[in-house]
Amino acid sequence: MSKPFKVDIAELKAQPCKPNNFIIGVMLKDIMASSALRNHGKLRLCFISSFPPNRGYLAEYAYQLINGLARNENIEKIVILADKIQSPEGTEKVVYPEKVKCVRCWARNKPASLPRILSNLRKFSPDIVHFNCGLMSWGKSRIVNFLGSLMPLTVKLLGYPVLVTLHNMGEAVNSDKLGIYRLNRLNSFGLWLATKLLSKVNVVVPLKRYAQILKQKYHAENVQYIPHGTLGAIVNHVTTGGKTVLTFGHFSEHKNLPLLIQAVKEIRENDGSLKLVVAGDSHPNRPGYLENIKKTYGHEPFIVFTGYVNDEKLKDLFETSTVVVLPYLFSVGSSGVFHLACSFGKPVIISDLPDYRDMLEAEGGAAILVPADDKQTLIESIKKVVGDMQLQKRLGEQNLKMAENLSFEHIGQRYVDLYRRIIAC
Template sequence: MKICLVSAFPPSRQGLNEYGFHIARELSQQAGLQLTILADDLDSQVPELPGYSVIRCWGFNKLSNPIRLLRVIGRIRPDVVWYNIGFASFGGSALPAFTGLAIPALTRISGLYTHVTLHQLVETVDLKDAGVRSHGLYRLAGSVATHMLLSANSLSVLLPAYRKVLLEKYRRGSVFVRPHGILSGRPEYPDLSRRGNPVHRILAFGKWGTYKRLELLIAAFHKVTEALPQAELVIAGGDHPKTPGYVASVAALHKDEPRIRFTGYVAEEAIPDLFQTTSVAVMPYTSSAGSSGVAHLACEYGVPILASDISDFREILDEEGIAIELFEPGGVDSLAAHLISMLTNP
């Protein structure tokens, strides 16, 4: 069977590249499958990951994506085309994002079996937090795009609540729930000797600047260090596409604070060490846009999780049984108190 996986893919740093890598890794281990990854363009000439057949045939914010992708798909003629996407996978601007979301429907029209893994729903996004200006237009375009995505032969979401929204609002499509899960077939017991020895590291990992901001966490961290002077805050990841320069601006404000460390983008091979030396992983989000990949990474490495008490984290806690400590959204004192409690009562 021939499968084409359409996804951002390392060494690209675009959103969902890590999830795409793990889909590809699992598929490549299945006998009888011939996998071709139709990946996003790279900004520079760097080697592809060994062991994968990769064709770079679409780009972020490119209006040519439908033509380029469909041309390659038509040449390969796979048995299945699997799209690993969110609403902003093909662009941060409205037109390229919208035209990109039409590609799965066009793929099915061409006669090929099409599956979509959809990571967000427009209905669950806090548009103010996401930096969207024209809320009404975005909702309308998002509904049309969702109808197009539901034209695929099958579509999977990561949370049961998302399936419920699709079935109740759109009343069409073949929709399934496939929980995020951990991105490893070989989870390991945590080496507790690497935590709090002597520094307790608090990890915040993500794409920062919209609904994921750092001001609340840093304010809470200052309160934590009054009780635990040996604590360290590690801020990993880069800017959200809508907020370029955000992380650099925050780093500049705190450049004289050695207990706050900014790592920038974290490559796949550096993720194990990052989590294995972490005492607590924090998700101080004001809203959410899908099942948290960072929370599942923390599970993979046995790291305690502290997150805002918002609907998506409650859904993960209830449906997947993940142990998550919840704090009051926007509450500096609540966040600080929970951090101190978790670090002093491991």
């Protein structure tokens, strides 16, 4: 398995971006000629995304995919046009591979991000531009996110081959409950229009049902399904036993942490050895959420709040857990935590939601599905997995096999193959 690269914050100095230097009248034939000269050889990729040391907003996914792409012999150079650093103090230091360069040239919630990104594209002249985004990647306001949805088509109109990895869709996200906005007629039309604009470029989705929505509702023609990806098989064999429930991620209301705490507390009435580990921090869109949970439940002796977990500590965290539980009220795309658990060969209990059924069926992973917000079924499922080491082994081995087949090295190669097909069109 390839070792994850690191980023040194001290070296991540944002290169100055000068929107006033942006020339909208770029020479399209020069761009296409430059790309055509190189498309028979190694590729120069521009990757636009949030990126570590920032957290959330698909930054962690971007980190792992870039790691896989950077090790691909068909990639000559990767320039990441990333958001400016806003992470808390104490975030791990990062160092980029030789072929990867990061330019911190845009910021969330800033409409000026569009000209800044376009200005930096002009300087780099890539073979292909890859956007990594979701419903709220560009900021909290509807206007900023709508402008973000314009960027891929704008870049395409300027003559660059473009690919978007679209991680979630308005049709699959409960916007009211997530607290993004009320789904009235105006917002529904805005979502439809934003998705329609995105569907005009080449799109990759991590769930097959998203591809069906784009094709049937938006009449999109250039849609591909590529699975989320994993860290590969990090462990050689599955470990079983113990009585530790692990939940992990960036927490907000939809991850339903109070229900899991109540479920574990009720199980402990008959089995006082069971404990719960809550690993992670508040989601950037919900600052202070986990801190409020700790104020309410922090006195409980069976709960351990670890805070944010660096990559170096992941192996110990997962290997000492018995089962990973994700009792979400609704989904916002494929589950990165599920794929992380698979890399460590862990059994998973997850809410029975359309996105997760799609994910399991398409990728070959294994999980115990429970109805969302059903505490009694969740209790019975936890008791079943914790008390059955053969079940732990069977689920864990299937997940470990899936993780090996869908490592980010393999996913990176699928993207490289797609890059070449797009450039050739």
